[in-house]
Amino acid sequence: MSKPLPSLARWSAICAFAAAAALSAGCASGPSATPTTEAIQVKVFVAAMFEIGQNTGDRAGEFQHWYERYWKDAKPIAVPGALKPVYCNADGVCGSVLGMGKVNSSSSMQAILLNPKFDFSKAYYVISGVAGTPPQRGTIGEVNWATWLVDYDLGHRWAPEENKAGEPSFMPRKGYEEYRRFQLDPALVAWAMKLSADTPLKDAESARKYRMRYPDAAARRAPFVGTGTHMTGDTFFHGPGMSKQAQYIARLYGADDYVITEMEAAAITLVIQRTHGTDRVMSLRGAVNFDQGNPKETTLQHLDPAPGETAGGFAETVENIELVGSRVVDHIVANWPQWQGGVPAPR
Structure with missing residues (x-):
């Protein structure tokens, strides 16, 4: 014989009691049953563009020396939308390979910045x-x-033969004023130079011989640590004509003389600017080639050199980058109470 069904009033009371008990139990056990993972506070983020093979143990690209210094024991953190995983150590130094070119690198940077696993609110960037x-x-x-x-790319260009002789064949495009150039914090640049200018740098015999093909005093110098404008362009330009145009653009925009050609920094900085500003951004580059040939070779010969005619010194340069950069990274981390609120006053 079946039991009689409870009245509607009694049924409502039973449901209300059950709901209250469940809510009480959930509140009591929630924090321990479903713990939340605290975001990693990033103190310094190191961005490289490519690695040749593995992160360690083979020929080094841009990331390997950083990885071996800071993340050999770190677990990769996958980030949807980023090219490669992010690595972090216990000191808050994180890094990743973002990819080559403006679109590739900046899309990776944005995916990482917006991922809730990381807290970039006080981060510095290299x-x-x-x-x-x-x-x-x-x-x-x-x-x-x-x-x-x-x-380098934002503007109008036309063929030199379609212009008056000697006049520029580039004109800025209106509407790009806010993101065609970025002045990095002079105080931060000054700190970077103070901490790293005397870093002993590696050199190679092949690079020493290659430099002697050029008559310029600067080209013949041994490796050094310097400063200047970095020209970002997806166009891998070569030759004295394109170099002259790049210098024209730098001066047109009121920047320092350009001393570096690269493919990512301005785009990555724009992404950082829209989320956290640019006060803590640093761009660090090592030169592995000249952007034009010597007086005895054509631009095409320089762009596509014969076997044995390359500059040399690549392995030494990628090591130099980390040797210089790690001095700044280590100083910021070791003195975090002074740096977390912003770039300290020069001393």
Whole structure:
């Protein structure tokens, strides 16, 4: 014989009691039953653009020396939308390979910045990698901190033969004023130079011989740590004509002389600017090639060199980048109470 069904009033009371008990139990056990993972506070983020093979144990690209210094024991953190995982150590130093070119690198940077696993509210950034340099201002193996970042591609261009002889064949496009150039914090650049200018740099015999092909005093220098404008362009330009145009653009925008050609920094900085500003952004590049040939070779010969005719010094330059950059990274982390609120006053 079945039991009689409870009255509607009694049924409502039973449901209310059950709901209250469940809510009480959930409140009592919630924090321990479903713990939340606290976001990693990023103190310094190191961005590289490519790695040749593995992160360690083979020929080093832009990331390997950083990885071996800071993240050999770190677990990769997958980030949807980013090219490669992020690695972090216990000191709050994180890094990743973002990809080459403006779109590739900036899309990875945005995915990482917006991921809730990380807290970038107080982070400093080191955008690092290899680059080219004009022989009038730099040399193979040098390492350079950016004072300005200038986008080479944003504007109008036309063929030189369609212009009056000697006049520029580039004109800025209106509407790009806010993101075609970035002046990086002079106080932060000054700190970077103070901490790293005397770093002993590696050199190679092949690079020393290659420099002697150029008559410029700057090109013949041994590797050094310097500053200047970094010119960002997806166009991998070569030759004295394109170099002259790049210098024209830098001066047109009120920046320092360009000393580095690279493909990512201005785009990455724009992404950082829209989320956290640019006060803590650094761009660090090592020169592995000249952006034009010597007087005895054509631009095409320089762009596509015969076997044995390359600059040399690549392995030494990627090591130099980390040697210089890690001095700044280590100082910021070791003195975090003074740096977390912003760049300290010079001393």
